[in-house]
Amino acid sequence: MSEAKISFRNVSKSFPAAGKSFTAIRNLSLDIHNGEIVTVVGPSGCGKSTAMNMVAGLMPHSSGELLVDGKPIDGPGPDRGVIFQQYALFPWLTVRANVEFGLKLQGLDAAARRERAMHYLRLVGLADFAEAYPKTLSGGMKQRCAIARAYAVNPSVLLMDEPFGALDALTRVKLQDQLLDTWSRDRRTVMFITHDVDEAVYIAHRVIVLAANPGRLQEIIEVDLPFPRNDEIRLSPEFTEIRNHVWRAVYQRDASAA
Template sequence: MTDPNPKIAFRNVSKSFGEGDKSFVALRDLTLDIADGEIVTVVGPSGCGKSTAMNIVAGLTGVTSGECLVNGKAVNGPGPDRGVIFQQYALFPWLTVIKNVEFGLKLQGMGREQRRERALHYLDLVGLKDFAEAYPKTLSGGMKQRCAIARAYAVNPSVLLMDEPFGALDALTRVKLQDQLLDTWSKDKRTVMFITHDVDEAVYIAHRVIVLAARPGRLQEIINVDLPFPRNEEIRLSPEFTEIRNNVWRAVYDRSQQAA
């Protein structure tokens, strides 16, 4: 997907950690555009800089050289325009589901009635409205992650950054949450950058799959996912899906072998 005004832009981004003999390059000369409303998944062997790239967009770490832009402005730190969801749910156990979703809205100074209405809207989008008054300890792993997604959406970010959000879940729950994410996206479209090790997941939810090469992390290949939305089980089992998945596997495996 091309866009003259990309939502997210990496411009020759490099990132190093450490100093002297102990330094290593996590990313080298990454140039990439992500369009407004696009879902991009990022895959690659361990150590290829997937999470580092996402953390740069989130403003959680800076670049060593180059520039990362969101809405045409350089990223200099975290901001409410970017919601971040990690593999661990990071819910407050002493707050109910709805209070967890309201938390960011309260920090923004939104009034009680308005933030409750907003929170209920996004809980409804992720299928948790009936659990609004429950505490996180009573929820399954999948429900906790849906709560985290609702909380991220509620503060109205234009960009959603997801780092292995379903990685700790069983296979069936993972598939269900992939469908839930796409359903939520279809109703309230955001730009999504999704980090994963699961190639099937990467293909199923994305417009494009970004394959990074390891040691140091750099752009290896961009694979278009020319499959229609909404996605469903029929698409997941189609020959077209299998062909794209195999292309991604080959790109990741070949690069992993070279890095080994």
């Protein structure tokens, strides 16, 4: 994981607000390595989602350089799959048709679309629900469908904005493990935004802590825990030590700045 997959080079983002300019992110410099899982944490207003949306190409940055594979980002692209907290599934399409949607835009024929969609539905444990409609699925199943849809178009980068935030605790833990299991097979680069410190530590190689007002890099915390991760890791003293380090970086700093 030596080469940079995503590079922020003194990136700033400002928005007009009440006749003035509001700076959401200021001079962010950061490399996310190829095949790495990075989680991004920080207090509300620190620019976590703004940073991810800029990488996704959903909004332009105001200054600096933002690169994927050494090339400037100039809009959305099939190399970057985006998964939001709200599943954004098409309710009138079946689970399989939802996963096939992006493949249809890529021009794949029906047989190839079906084969690839079913492959990823098996990967996330939804093969038996391929012909079901989203309204019949639980929240966790809907999110697994969204993950399968993002994977199916074969992006080299997964951008995940609090994808498990609306789920119950047990489902959330299961999907964290499923994400890591899937990552172990294909080693995609993952940028994962969360408010949950335990989640941030459990799935990441590194935790990126942002400070607020304006959003800026505060600290990068290495998660020196072995893969595969499991319940034994969650309950280990080493996990607790890193978790407490991240918690202090986010919440004690936030309290002192308040």
